Amino acid sequence: xxxxxxxxxxxxxxxxxxxxxxxxxxxxxxxxxxxxxxxxxxxxxxxxxxxxxxxxxxxxxxxxxxxxxxxxxxxxxxxxxxxxxxxxxxxxxxxxxxxxxxxxxxxxxxxxxxxxxxxxxxxxxxxxxxxxxxxxxxxxxxxxxxxxxxxxxxxxxxxxxxxxxxxxxxxxxxxxxxxxxxxxxxxxxxxxxxxxxxxxxxxxxxxxxxxxxxxxxxxxxxxxxxxxxxxxxxxxxxxxxxxxxxxxxxxxxxxxxxxxxxxxxxxxxxxxxxxxxxxxxxxxxxxxxxxxxxxxxxxx
Amino acid sequence: xxxxxxxxxxxxxxxxxxxxxxxxxxxxxxxxxxxxxxxxxxxxxxxxxxxxxxxxxxxxxxxxxxxxxxxxxxxxxxxxxxxxxxxxxxxxxxxxxxxxxxxxxxxxxxxxxxxxxxxxxxxxxxxxxxxxxxxxxxxxxxxxxxxxxxxxxxxxxxxxxxxxxxxxxxxxxxxxxxxxxxxxxxxxxxxxxxxxxxxxxxxxxxxxxxxxxxxxxxxxxxxxxxxxxxxxxxxxxxxxxxxxxxxxxxxxxxxxxxxxxxx
Numbered sequence: 001x002x003x004x005x006x007x008x009x010x011x012x013x014x015x016x017x018x019x020x021x022x023x024x025x026x027x028x029x030x031x032x033x034x035x036x037x038x039x040x041x042x043x044x045x046x047x048x049x050x051x052x053x054x055x056x057x058x059x060x061x062x063x064x065x066x067x068x069x070x071x072x073x074x075x076x077x078x079x080x081x082x083x084x085x086x087x088x089x090x091x092x093x094x095x096x097x098x099x100x101x102x103x104x105x106x107x108x109x110x111x112x113x114x115x116x117x118x119x120x121x122x123x124x125x126x127x128x129x130x131x132x133x134x135x136x137x138x139x140x141x142x143x144x145x146x147x148x149x150x151x152x153x154x155x156x157x158x159x160x161x162x163x164x165x166x167x168x169x170x171x172x173x174x175x176x177x178x179x180x181x182x183x184x185x186x187x188x189x190x191x192x193x194x195x196x197x198x199x200x201x202x203x204x205x206x207x208x209x210x211x212x213x214x215x216x217x218x219x220x221x222x223x224x225x226x227x228x229x230x231x232x233x234x235x236x237x238x239x240x241x242x243x244x245x246x247x248x249x250x251x252x253x254x255x256x257x258x259x260x261x262x263x264x265x266x267x268x269x270x271x272x273x274x275x276x277x278x279x280x281x282x283x284x285x286x287x288x289x290x291x292x293x294x295x296x297x298x299x300x
Numbered sequence: 301x302x303x304x305x306x307x308x309x310x311x312x313x314x315x316x317x318x319x320x321x322x323x324x325x326x327x328x329x330x331x332x333x334x335x336x337x338x339x340x341x342x343x344x345x346x347x348x349x350x351x352x353x354x355x356x357x358x359x360x361x362x363x364x365x366x367x368x369x370x371x372x373x374x375x376x377x378x379x380x381x382x383x384x385x386x387x388x389x390x391x392x393x394x395x396x397x398x399x400x401x402x403x404x405x406x407x408x409x410x411x412x413x414x415x416x417x418x419x420x421x422x423x424x425x426x427x428x429x430x431x432x433x434x435x436x437x438x439x440x441x442x443x444x445x446x447x448x449x450x451x452x453x454x455x456x457x458x459x460x461x462x463x464x465x466x467x468x469x470x471x472x473x474x475x476x477x478x479x480x481x482x483x484x485x486x487x488x489x490x491x492x493x494x495x496x497x498x499x500x501x502x503x504x505x506x507x508x509x510x511x512x513x514x515x516x517x518x519x520x521x522x523x524x525x526x527x528x529x530x531x532x533x534x535x536x537x538x539x540x541x542x543x544x545x546x547x548x549x550x551x552x553x554x555x556x557x558x559x560x561x562x563x
Contacts, residue, residue, distance in 0.1 A: 020528065021530075023528060024528040028524075028527050029526075033304060033305065053533060056311075056521070056533040056534065056535075056546075057520065057521045057531075058531045058533055059529065060533030061351045061520055063348065064347045064350055065347075065350055066351060066523060068529065070530050073533070073546065103411045123527055216347045216554055234410065264350070264523070267352070268350060269304075270393070270526070281351050
């Protein structure tokens with residue numbers, strides 16, 4: 001039984017990764033299981049300089065999911081390279097750095113540094129809904145996505161995956177922009193922009209008023225987008241949005257994802273990613289699938 | 301280092317109308333826990349309600365490996381939890397939080413709690429007492445109906461003052477007013493506080509003004525409880541308007557030195 005896949009030039013022992021912002025830089029989860037079991041780790045969104053993040057409250061629960069407005073709090077790429085990367089390198093798993101910036105120049109500067117580090121690839125974050133500048137501001141137009149991606153492509157030799165926002169009218173055209181600009185893969189979906197109101201206080205539940213919706217509540221939207229993009233582009237897809245078990249992961253792969261990420265599912269059970277790997281293997285046994293690659297996009 | 305366990309509920313007690321005390325078999329977590337630590341409970345194996353519930357540890361019984369926690373039914377998660385029956389297994393991660401109550405070297409301390417904030421203070425009082433520290437405890441409740449754990453705190457305090465906002469039980473007024481009165485003629489090596497924000501702010505200000513060490517236990521909406529999601533942010537007192545700095549209740553806390561945080 002083969003569970004190995006190749007995502008945009010990155011070899012992985014299985015298709016299960018953990019999504020940016022839901023796994024930190026791995027330390028906390030390494031207390032629960034051996035990180036080498038994962039296909040890959042997508043790091044917390046990392047920027048050129050440290051970012052302090054948004055005012056609390058930053059998270060709240062919603063129906064079968066949650067809203068967050070963290071604001072990309074992170075220690076910056078220099079700190080990551082010195083303190084977190086050496087820790088992550090102790091494990092036999094693909095390390096993909098989620099890169100975020102507030103201008104084209106910043107993305108380029110950051111990726112120049114990332115190009116020199118011992119990492120397996122970069123996930124370009126053009127989709128965080130919780131910061132005023134950059135990210136989603138680039139990610140929601142064809143031109144914006146194409147410009148950042150092609151500028152980064154010039155300085156980055158490593159596999160480049162671009163993470164897309166679902167908060168657009170036509171996800172297919174955005175994915176095509178990524179492909180046209182020379183990226184090796186696309187990652188979708190980031191969180192859906194949402195809001196919750198505290199009816200007792202008559203105030204938004206989050207200090208930032210709006211936030212990104214994640215969890216099983218968004219899964220059908222994510223599956224639909226992966227399916228549409230898979231039919232339209234030739235680059236591989238890292239699929240995510242509400243995956244909490246093997247069955248969910250299989251659904252994304254059938255829709256066309258080469259690999260998947262566990263996001264908010266990591267918060268409800270530290271072993272969600274491991275259980276997802278086991279669930280995929282169970283499905284393969286049940287349906288006599290010898291190679292996981294056989295099921296990618298295997299729906300009409 | 302936190303563990304995930306499926307802890308058997310061995311005793312369940314309704315303390316007052318919507319407040320429950322649960323005792324669970326959690327030897328592994330008990331061994332690792334310190335006063336001030338908390339646990340995260342998943343009340344269902346489904347995805348609704350989605351997140352775990354952070355709940356403070358009330359009492360640790362190391363000999364029997366029993367962990368006790370007390371919670372108020374506030375929403376759908378705690379409602380489901382309150383319906384668990386003796387013998388049920390409860391999905392718990394703990395102990396959580398690196399910031400715990402520190403009392404080594406102190407001779408005389410004041411503990412002040414308000415409402416459901418009194419629960420994490422029992423284990424602190426118990427362990428401090430065991431270390432021969434003199435413990436004065438000030439607990440404030442809304443009214444008579446909400447007064448809980450008087451007997452339990454009496455056992456671990458040299459002096460216990462109970463207040464109610466409306467005077468329906470104990471002294472009338474806020475617990476902090478009685479602590480303030482005591483400070484006119486007396487001193488404490490440290491004040492430990494947990495409770496509603498207005499109370500914590502008042503205790504923080506008082507401790508800074510009177511230059512008394514003070515440790516406060518904070519609460520903030522959180523998702524993972526492990527220091528990963530960075531949801532439960534609390535502003536540090538080093539913050540400036542241009543450069544805010546945040547720590548996290550689940551990792552740096554839940555107990556902070558009152559001087560270090562802006563609440």
